[in-house]
Amino acid sequence: GNSVTQMEGPVTLSEEAFLTINCTYTATGYPSPFWYVQYPGEGLQLLLKATKADDKGSNKGFEATYRKETTSFHLEKGSVQVSDSAVYFCALSAPLGGSYIPTFGRGTSLIVHP
Amino acid sequence: NAGVTQTPKFQVLKTGQSMTLQCAQDMNHEYMSWYRQDPGMGLRLIHYSVGAGITDQGEVPNGYNVSRSTTEDFPLRLLSAAPSQTSVYFCASSTPGLAGGTDTQYFGPGTRLTVL
Numbered sequence: 724g725n726s727v728t729q730m731e732g733p734v735t736l737s738e739e740a741f742l743t744i745n746c747t748y749t750a751t752g753y754p755s756p757f758w759y760v761q762y763p764g765e766g767l768q769l770l771l772k773a774t775k776a777d778d779k780g781s782n783k784g785f786e787a788t789y790r791k792e793t794t795s796f797h798l799e800k801g802s803v804q805v806s807d808s809a810v811y812f813c814a815l816s817a818p819l820g821g822s823y824i825p826t827f828g829r830g831t832s833l834i835v836h837p
Numbered sequence: 838n839a840g841v842t843q844t845p846k847f848q849v850l851k852t853g854q855s856m857t858l859q860c861a862q863d864m865n866h867e868y869m870s871w872y873r874q875d876p877g878m879g880l881r882l883i884h885y886s887v888g889a890g891i892t893d894q895g896e897v898p899n900g901y902n903v904s905r906s907t908t909e910d911f912p913l914r915l916l917s918a919a920p921s922q923t924s925v926y927f928c929a930s931s932t933p934g935l936a937g938g939t940d941t942q943y944f945g946p947g948t949r950l951t952v953l
Contacts, residue, residue: 766944816938829879
């Protein structure tokens with residue numbers, strides 16, 4: 724079946740530091756990768772996504788490039804802020820025999836200190 | 838446009854009690870799903886639906902029932918609550934992806950359930 728592996732946290736950074744959260748996957752067919760963010764006490768919300776190989780998704784200063792050859796979709800941000808403190812989930816939509824089921828990573832907690 | 842709404846926000850049950858978690862969406866999405874989130878476990882899919890009248894099991898379906906009589910509503914029923922069902926429950930809705938699977942999922946705010 725499909726699987727998503729993302730780096731374990733927590734990741735602790737100082738404000739304005741560079742952020743990378745790694746995400747790799749195994750999947751059949753034509754997968755579409757996503758990054759979701761969960762702020763404390765809230766549900767998940769879409770951060771960015773890609774629909775085809777070499778696509779770069781971007782939002783709120785975050786970027787991720789869909790690399791089919793390395794089956795990766797690493798999340799990056801050049802300068803993090805305290806308000807970026809949240810849990811980040813890498814996810815994959817890849818039909819299994821035509822079915823719906825999406826696959827989520829376990830989440831990476833990011834803590835940004837002033 | 839309210840998106841995905843869930844009620845209640847918090848609930849405390851005693852072992853053996855039953856209850857229904859409500860979920861509704863106003864985006865006319867075909868797909869709806871229920872997840873539970875536990876510390877260190879990420880999100881685990883309980884049940885999902887690809888349209889009114891169609892439901893299927895996810896990764897952890899035992900102890901839960903669902904039905905989908907309308908496009909908008911997708912309630913989750915706990916038949917006989919157990920302490921192992923203490924968790925945060927999220928409902929989500931989406932449309933089909935271009936190449937199958939699912940497009941962006943829209944999540945509700947969650948229901949925090951404690952079973953004593």
